[in-house]
Amino acid sequence: MGSMIPIDGEVVDGEAMINESSFTGEPLSKHVKKNDTVFAGTLVEEGKRFIRVRNLQDESHISNIVKMIDTNESLKASIQAKAEYLADSIVPFSFLGFFGVLALTRNVTRATSVLMVDYSCAIRLSTSIAVIGAMLEASKRNVLVKGGKYLEAIKDADVIVFDKTGTLTNANPTVKKVVPLNGYTRDEVLRIVACLEEHFPHSVANAIVNQAKKKA
Structure with a gap:
């Protein structure tokens, strides 16, 4: 967890949550399992998986992007x-x-x-x-x-198509409202959830922890 995938490949075993924001701009992690494709330069936020190499570093997806820019x-x-x-x-x-x-x-x-x-x-x-x-x-x-x-x-061009997330919107989610139930107060709910989420690097988890820090 927390490691960057060094090569393009195919998952042969295990499951994980992969952050592909470097390619897609999507802030939410993607769940990958056996037979799914993963790319070099993406980040493992949670879980463990074994990958069969498909492309070496010089032939990876991110390497092709760099070559395109050059x-x-x-x-x-x-x-x-x-x-x-x-x-x-x-x-x-x-x-x-x-x-x-x-x-x-x-x-x-x-x-x-x-x-x-x-x-x-x-x-x-x-x-x-x-x-x-x-x-x-x-x-x-x-x-x-x-x-x-x-x-x-x-x-x-008479039509322009945008990838919404990270392009037209801010890719950093924030907490807008907390709705407490069953007799809990808003601060209690926020504190409990923040304690559960602080161990995960997920963008939604980070939003909850940051909101709790503001109220601390």
């Missing part, structure tokens, strides 16, 4: 490809202008000035910087964009 800049938007094509198309005309001015004026300085005002580099860089800047701004707001082409695709 390579997201290669997923260029189509506007970047168009800008690069346009920039490359301008280069021959810039050199034609250079040699033309040099032939007419015999002045290297004037001819070089034609190359200095060439806009191909600005076109190529400005588009890439705009896309990377947008992705960086999104990451500051906890939004991961896999690449420029996905950022560009948003303009054509």
